[in-house]
Amino acid sequence: MNLSFLCEVLSTVYDKEDSILQQLWDHLRLYHSDTMRSPLFPVVLTVLSYHIVCDIMGDRRPAVQRFKIQPGKRPTLAMLLHCAGVTLRNHLLLVFPASVAQWAWRPPVPIPERAPTLLELAGGVTGNLLLFDFQYFIWHLLHYKIRWLYVTFHAIHHNYMAPFALATQCLGGWELVTVGLWTTLNPVLLRCHLLTTWVFMVVPVYVSVEDHCGYDFPWSTSRLFPFGFYGGPSKHDVHHQKPSTNFAPHFSHWDQIFGTHADFSF
Ligand SMILES: [Zn+2]
Ligand SMILES: [Zn+2]
Structure with missing residues (x-):
């Protein structure tokens, strides 16, 4: 050939x-232009996809126990209720008011006629993931270097050394607001197409739940990338067991550069 x-x-x-x-x-x-134009659509899309992915990756199917990263460590009902309660509190006190404010003040989104090409879509999603990865790495590192920041804002996410799907958004309000702001603003900064923006909003939801689900499946996202370039569930599980390592949410290069990278066999 x-x-x-x-x-x-x-x-x-x-x-x-x-x-x-x-x-x-x-x-x-x-057929769906009114829905697409609504400032509420991105919020509904991310909240709905979060609950669907959490349900799919929930810790209750015996057939997948062989892929458990920390065998035998399963969440109790009290742990699940605690995380569900924190998530509900955050959604009611932060996500809901932010959505109403967007609905009230943000003008309807213009819809372009042309769809992005496959390359534009893949490039836009990858660019957003790389930018978010850098921003969150710096945020995360700072919250470990400055004890007050850790105790006040990030400690709640480390209640559990063996994470599970619902622990993904067991977050302090400041962390949720920061992450939400970057997820909303980064596609605008990178001048992404609307479709690319929506795909980018769902992809981090999927990979962040995957990171916390407690399983390293043969189909985990990290296995799609060579040389351990993408962190994935096993690397983030290590962060919950040994919190001074693996600060980046997606890729491994920032932890390699800053000397904070650790594999499961630490
Ligand atoms: Zn985590
Ligand atoms: Zn952390």
Whole structure:
């Protein structure tokens, strides 16, 4: 197979994928434009996807126990209720008022006619993940270097040394607000298409629940990347057991550079 033939095949595949994206976008514009324009849509999308992913990755299926990172460490009912209570409190006191404020003051979002290409979508999501990874790494590191910050804002997330899906958003209000702000502003800074923005909002929800689910499945996101470039559940599990390591939420390079990286066999 020569190079020009391979390029032609790849370009045909990309063109086909791009036209599928355009068809999907046209369908959304035609039948769901009011929903898409609503300032509440991103909030509903992220909150709903969080609860769906938590339910899928919840700790109750015997068939997946062999993938448990810390075997035998399962959440009790009291732990699940505590995390559900913190999440509900955060949603009622922070997410709900922020949503109402957006609904009241933010103008309807303009909807472009053209869908992003597959490359634009993948590049935008990756760029957002890299930017968020850097921002959260610095935030996280600072909250360990300054004891007051840790005790006041981040300690609640470390109630559990063996994390589980619902512990993902067992967060202090300051942490949730900071993370929400970056997730909202970063796609604007990177001038992402609306579709890319929505995909980016759902991807971190999925990977952050995956990081906390307590299982390292054969299909874990970290296994898609070579050389341990992506952290994944086993690395974040180590952070909950040994909190002075693995500060980055997604990738491993910042922890490698700052000497805070640790594998499961510490
Ligand atoms: Zn965590
Ligand atoms: Zn931490």
